[in-house]
Amino acid sequence: MGTALPQAAAGPPRRFSLMAAGGRKPPVAAMKLPAVGLLLAWSLIPLFMTLWFSFRHFNLLDADRYFSGLENYKYLLTDDALVASVVNTLILVVSVLIVTVGLGTLLAVLLDQDFWGRGIARVLIIAPFFVMPTVSALVWKNLLMHPVNGLFGFLLRSVGLQAIDWFADYPLTAIIIMVAWQWLPFATLILLTSVQALDPERKEAARMDGAGPISMFFFIIIPHLARSIGVVIMIEMLFLLSIFAEIFVTTSGGPGNASTNLPFLIYRYALLDFDVGGASAGGVLAIVLANIVAMFLMRSLAKTIEA
């Protein structure tokens, strides 16, 4: 392997003359086929099945199956849980975005400064992103937010306040805090990469012109970060729209529908009520929602690839 490279590098002088003679072109189409074929099947077959099921009366507990037109959609749209779940989904997504992008920007600027132990501090801040969702859900629910034995309850009581039963009284807020903790590192890491790519001469020039740290932040750093912030928002949105495990292990969507989001509602239809038709109608709704977000993301990504 080590000898192959220098040999190849010695090629250039005659390379161009041989180019016309033509090296064999590899079987390009065949090389792409497995990836393209598999993704085509993976993206189209389930999608069409979901669409098809959404127009059928189809319950796993009921042998009777038939075309039922828009029945499933009608049922879904008149289910109180749907409105609650869409609202919860939006609250969850928007709140987490505000917290992570806001704090992430500040953290990125902080980590861009020169200080002792920067590498280790950065590693500590990124860590929550690598914690699997079921672990962070149970650690937050039990060790931290449990009203009797959790640390937060103890801290509140020790300053004379009443402990909060987070997942019973403020389930959505508790989930937002937890999910924001998981996604803050993502925003920080990406914005930090972007801050570090800022041309130091621009900062120097602004400093020469007498810009203080605050105007530096608002007039140099924020405009520079604008595009990256856009990317962070859109990618986070795609993941946040499908938060599931965190709800599954903490509140199971409750109490009532207080912390049911769209993915959890669809899961409930499908695997708890065995209503394949209804779950598929919900699935179509989720796909439409995600695609609206994806459209914006694709448009800005299209500008960044050089193919």
Added chain:
Amino acid sequence: MNRTVRKKAITTAVAWLVALLIFFPIIWMGLASFKTEIEAVATPPRLFFSPTLENYRDVAFGRANYLHCAFNSIYVSFGSTALALLIAVPAAYAMAFFPTGRTKDMLLWMLSTKFMPAVGVLVPIYLIFRDTGLLDVRFGLLVVYTLVNLPIVVWMLFSFFKEVPPEILEAGRMDGAHARDEVLLLLLPLALPGIASTALLAIILSWNEAFWSLNLTGPAAAPLTYYIASFSSPEGLFWAKLSAASTLAIAPILVFGWLSQKQLVRGLTFGAVK
């Protein structure tokens, strides 16, 4: 001079305070894993205690199948990553070095399949798996993870392959190298760091995936995400054991994540931020 040192000291204090605050839940979990069950739920919380390895022993060799699930996690995350690389390397090579007018559209289309919310296709996948006997089968989950990560893997490999000077590969081809040798002997060694970080990202994503694992597996094929979720049952507070199991479950991925943090940005933003 003195002022810059003071500024640096203040920044250091603030940054470390913030970092420790963010990392704190993980520290707290790690501490709890060395407590007895009684100490773990004690109020006020115990900061000083005589550490015990009891929980780790119970988790690893007790009746709950930690080792079984850990093996499942390794099987699905490493297996799906290997399979995804096998499928993606030829495709990314073809697209990076023999681009056509449609290559860019094809990349974008591949990526767009990533935007299909899993829950939107839960029902058909669940039914297909049930009818083909893949429910609660390790290999079934491996296939799902391969397909879920394939777009990101192709995308990242493509962007790393683009950085390899095509002249080197062309020279090899002129010397009569077959496409297979060209990829195996020239491209892969040159792009090895990029391939490694692509693999790390795919492993991390599969290891932590908790939608398909919770819905498509049961006792037989359950990976660690599922195993940990089983601690959410209300009977009994096994916080110390939960902490020990969690610590073991996240430790390898924390290391992988720290190793690949630089390249991670590129993978996670689909190359939009480098």
